[in-house]
Amino acid sequence: MSQYVLSQDIDRCIGCYSCEVHCKANKNLPEGPRLCRIYQVGPRWVDKVPRVAFSFIACFHCEKPWCVPVCPSGAMQKRPEDGIVFVDPEKCIGCKLCIYACPWGVPQWNPESSKAVKCDLCKDRVDRGLQPACVTKCITGCLYFEKKEFMPTERLKQHERMVSIYPPTDE
Amino acid sequence: MRKSVFSMCGMCTVRCPIRVEVEDGVATWIEGNPHILAGSLCGKGSAGLSFHYQEERPQGPMIRQGLRGGGQWKRVTWETALDYVADNLSRIMDKHGGRSVFLSCRGGPFLDLPKTFLKSLGSPNFTNHDASCARNVHHASLSLYGLGRKDFIYDLKKCRHLVLYGRNMFESLKVKEAKDLMDGLSSGMRLTYVDVRQTVTGSKATRFWMVRPGSDYALNLAIIHAVIKEKAFDKEFVDRWTSAFDSLAEFVEPYSPQWAEKQTGIPAREIFELVQELGADRPRVVFHPGWMLSRYLDSFYASRSAHILNILMGSVEVEGGQIIAKGPGDYQKAGLHSLEGRVPKVAEKRADGVGWKYPHFDPGPGLFHLFYSAIQEEDPYPVKAYISYRHDPLTGFPDREAQRAGLNKLDLIVALDAKFGETAWYGDVILPLSGYLEKDSPIAVQKGKIPRFIVRRKAIEPVYESKPEWWIFRELARRLGLGRYFPYEGIEELWDFQLEGTGLTIRDFEEKGFVDLSDEPVFLDRKAGLKFKTPSGKIEFFSPSLEQAGFPSLAVYEEKEPLPEGTFRLVFGRHAVHAHGHTQNNPLLHEIFPENTLWINEQVAKKMEVRSGDFIELSAGGVRVNVRAYVTPFIHPEAVFTVHGFGRTVPLLKRAFGVGFADQRLAKGCLELYDRAGGGIAYLESCVRVRKAAEKEMTAT
Numbered sequence: 001m002s003q004y005v006l007s008q009d010i011d012r013c014i015g016c017y018s019c020e021v022h023c024k025a026n027k028n029l030p031e032g033p034r035l036c037r038i039y040q041v042g043p044r045w046v047d048k049v050p051r052v053a054f055s056f057i058a059c060f061h062c063e064k065p066w067c068v069p070v071c072p073s074g075a076m077q078k079r080p081e082d083g084i085v086f087v088d089p090e091k092c093i094g095c096k097l098c099i100y101a102c103p104w105g106v107p108q109w110n111p112e113s114s115k116a117v118k119c120d121l122c123k124d125r126v127d128r129g130l131q132p133a134c135v136t137k138c139i140t141g142c143l144y145f146e147k148k149e150f151m152p153t154e155r156l157k158q159h160e161r162m163v164s165i166y167p168p169t170d171e
Numbered sequence: 172m173r174k175s176v177f178s179m180c181g182m183c184t185v186r187c188p189i190r191v192e193v194e195d196g197v198a199t200w201i202e203g204n205p206h207i208l209a210g211s212l213c214g215k216g217s218a219g220l221s222f223h224y225q226e227e228r229p230q231g232p233m234i235r236q237g238l239r240g241g242g243q244w245k246r247v248t249w250e251t252a253l254d255y256v257a258d259n260l261s262r263i264m265d266k267h268g269g270r271s272v273f274l275s276c277r278g279g280p281f282l283d284l285p286k287t288f289l290k291s292l293g294s295p296n297f298t299n300h301d302a303s304c305a306r307n308v309h310h311a312s313l314s315l316y317g318l319g320r321k322d323f324i325y326d327l328k329k330c331r332h333l334v335l336y337g338r339n340m341f342e343s344l345k346v347k348e349a350k351d352l353m354d355g356l357s358s359g360m361r362l363t364y365v366d367v368r369q370t371v372t373g374s375k376a377t378r379f380w381m382v383r384p385g386s387d388y389a390l391n392l393a394i395i396h397a398v399i400k401e402k403a404f405d406k407e408f409v410d411r412w413t414s415a416f417d418s419l420a421e422f423v424e425p426y427s428p429q430w431a432e433k434q435t436g437i438p439a440r441e442i443f444e445l446v447q448e449l450g451a452d453r454p455r456v457v458f459h460p461g462w463m464l465s466r467y468l469d470s471f472y473a474s475r476s477a478h479i480l481n482i483l484m485g486s487v488e489v490e491g492g493q494i495i496a497k498g499p500g501d502y503q504k505a506g507l508h509s510l511e512g513r514v515p516k517v518a519e520k521r522a523d524g525v526g527w528k529y530p531h532f533d534p535g536p537g538l539f540h541l542f543y544s545a546i547q548e549e550d551p552y553p554v555k556a557y558i559s560y561r562h563d564p565l566t567g568f569p570d571r572e573a574q575r576a577g578l579n580k581l582d583l584i585v586a587l588d589a590k591f592g593e594t595a596w597y598g599d600v601i602l603p604l605s606g607y608l609e610k611d612s613p614i615a616v617q618k619g620k621i622p623r624f625i626v627r628r629k630a631i632e633p634v635y636e637s638k639p640e641w642w643i644f645r646e647l648a649r650r651l652g653l654g655r656y657f658p659y660e661g662i663e664e665l666w667d668f669q670l671e672g673t674g675l676t677i678r679d680f681e682e683k684g685f686v687d688l689s690d691e692p693v694f695l696d697r698k699a700g701l702k703f704k705t706p707s708g709k710i711e712f713f714s715p716s717l718e719q720a721g722f723p724s725l726a727v728y729e730e731k732e733p734l735p736e737g738t739f740r741l742v743f744g745r746h747a748v749h750a751h752g753h754t755q756n757n758p759l760l761h762e763i764f765p766e767n768t769l770w771i772n773e774q775v776a777k778k779m780e781v782r783s784g785d786f787i788e789l790s791a792g793g794v795r796v797n798v799r800a801y802v803t804p805f806i807h808p809e810a811v812f813t814v815h816g817f818g819r820t821v822p823l824l825k826r827a828f829g830v831g832f833a834d835q836r837l838a839k840g841c842l843e844l845y846d847r848a849g850g851g852i853a854y855l856e857s858c859v860r861v862r863k864a865a866e867k868e869m870t871a872t
Contacts, residue, residue: 011357012353012357014341014342014349014353014372014375014747015341015371016213016214016341016342016344016349016371016748017214017747017763017764018212018214018216018217018747018748020214020763021214021215021217021218021759021760022212022214022217024217024759025201025217025220025221025759026200026217028199028220030758031758031759031762032762034762042374043369043374043803043805048378048379049373049374049376049379050369050374050379050805051374052371052374133217136202136210137203137210137211137212138211139211139212139213139344139346139350139353140211140349140353141211141350141353
């Protein structure tokens with residue numbers, strides 16, 4: 001896991017998909033690859049109100065990322081200083097092994113460049129002291145980007161809330 | 172080289188303040204203005220980059236060849252296009268006078284240029300889209316306060332109870348409003364959400380009422396009834412500022428919550444529960460009087476009743492409730508100079524009849540749809556030329572065939588737009604407007620708690636051969652010998668003219684992109700300082716101007732007839748990544764929501780043996796379309812729902828062309844079906860027939 005945590009406050013998320021567009025606009029990506037995703041859960045009746053929850057998923061920046069060792073060209077890397085997992089487009093040969101290796105389907109295919117592309121937590125912005133595009137421009141401020149040692153237990157509790165109050169539907 | 176530019180978004184008509192980063196002349200980043208929005212922006216806002224740099228937009232002036240709507244165009248120079256428009260306007264005006272030209276737009280803060288142009292021609296026929304949107308709300312507001320819809324701000328951050336009627340704030344997205352609403356909810360605001368279906372906004376509510384379509388007015392009458400019965404209103408405010416309270420109380424006497432339960436499907440007990448909460452929450456209560464409320468023939472009264480509830484709550488000029496929007500004059504500051512003010516008044520009466528035939532409507536923008544009958548009948552006089560300025564009535568207004576019949580009688584249709592709209596495509600000349608990143612705009616005033624001047628600044632050079640409106644209107648005026656009304660060479664001179672006497676220069680906008688006219692908000696004195704622009708100076712539950720025009724101040728509720736078997740109200744609305752009909756072809760937004768579906772109630776669908784993903788046939792008045800079903804329990808059985816803006820017919824828009832369906836096409840006859848008291852089109856009074864489509868009929872619209 002990288003030094004950073006990208007987390008979401010479920011109660012404040014309005015599922016507007018803006019994060020997805022902020023990400024793609026910032027990376028100048030064509031139609032096809034989507035580096036972060038909003039997944040809708042519900043609506044379902046919770047007491048007397050049909051509730052909807054939206055789950056934000058980007059790359060987990062694993063402690064032992066499966067995408068890195070399978071990369072034959074050394075394009076997929078983990079930054080030693082902060083653990084951000086990223087792909088260097090100069091070195092990527094477009095073999096798609098990372099796409100198959102990742103259990104979450106995180107690396108995406110860029111049909112324009114014929115290379116893999118993935119969430120790198122906007123490391124260029126992070127290096128400039130800024131936050132990732134999705135966090136910077138989130139409408140309701142439901143996304144948080146923090147060093148993991150600063151991640152308060154509140155956030156963890158919110159994640160519990162996601163799975164307890166908005167459990168996946170049976171359908 | 173890198174630069175940072177403060178500007179205003181143009182993806183939808185909210186025009187959020189933005190900051191744009193440009194590297195070597197290419198825009199690379201757009202965010203919400205950090206001083207106002209802390210960087211927040213919606214997806215459409217970020218997709219502004221892909222709008223400007225994709226090629227499916229008008230790239231240069233075009234003149235139609237062949238038949239209208241035939242799609243054959245000749246690319247011409249600006250010189251040729253402007254000469255063509257000016258020559259045709261001259262010829263038409265020589266024969267029929269300046270009044271034979273009308274211009275429509277979508278409202279907003281930059282209207283000085285088009286209004287000046289039209290007025291300089293001697294035409295009174297400036298109009299806008301609002302008859303398809305908020306006219307009912309505006310007129311309802313005027314009939315009570317003498318103040319318009321935009322003269323109020325809803326203080327959502329501090330509100331304790333917000334009641335929304337299908338006003339879907341988390342999907343219709345004004346960034347500041349959505350942020351404030353979420354902050355309000357986080358601080359414990361109660362939200363009662365009333366709609367014919369569940370939305371994202373409703374999913375965050377503390378109370379959700381799935382109301383029978385078209386019965387909002389019945390619901391409000393019952394809430395007023397219960398508020399008065401339970402004495403849950405602000406007696407001091409009502410005594411001080413309203414007239415005819417007793418007649419209101421008497422009028423609502425028969426409309427009990429028990430009565431409303433039968434009309435609306437909302438249990439009487441729950442209406443009483445709401446009223447009890449209101450007693451505790453007032454005056455920090457907002458009954459949202461609606462935004463797009465061109466729905467039913469009684470939408471004006473539905474909105475008026477929501478306004479009445481705000482008044483009973485004492486929610487006027489109060490934190491957490493409605494606050495009266497202040498302009499520069501309210502802070503003893505000079506306003507902006509307008510070009511229009513220098514053009515002689517036009518004495519001619521409006522072709523749409525507003526202001527004389529229909530004295531109860533605001534003559535400002537009149538009513539767009541009434542121009543069609545004026546064109547057809549040449550009554551009160553011939554109307555022969557139409558300038559569509561950033562407005563696409565064939566998408567926004569109902570009944571394509573009826574509209575085209577009207578447009579066909581015109582000698583000239585000119586479209587100024589940055590996109591290929593349905594109307595532009597049906598016109599004679601397309602004059603491509605620069606996109607919002609590519610142009611400077613005049614300085615705008617934004618009324619508010621604190622009034623503000625704000626400006627759109629050019630971030631990048633036009634990608635194609637487009638021009639800004641300050642240039643296009645000036646060039647047209649010069650060709651018509653009216654250049655004196657546009658006395659500037661560049662935009663800087665126009666800004667200097669606007670700012671004369673304010674003590675400000677354009678450089679004052681560089682630090683933040685706007686100038687606030689005060690540091691602290693000032694509230695008017697609720698005991699003595701409120702000014703209502705009604706004849707009595709009070710809030711008028713009984714409105715003489717309405718009564719004089721033949722409309723009751725308080726209308727008797729007319730129960731909606733049950734719909735014939737197999738027919739439904741076709742309700743339409745928004746998705747968070749689309750702005751009406753403007754964004755369907757945007758590469759990034761199309762990817763997220765490419766096609767609209769038809770929401771249909773699960774019980775109804777079961778009877779029709781329709782499952783999600785099946786094709787459904789919709790028909791009305793000879794128009795038939797097929798669309799995929801989305802089956803859900805979260806929509807009222809009398810309604811079906813879709814996202815507006817799809818079913819585009821311009822073949823150059825490769826992503827959006829022929830995808831999904833255009834709801835407005837099915838609102839047959841609605842051009843003449845409008846709320847006579849409020850002026851708004853009654854889209855939902857026209858019903859659609861729904862049946863399962865046979866496999867072979869799976870054709871596009």
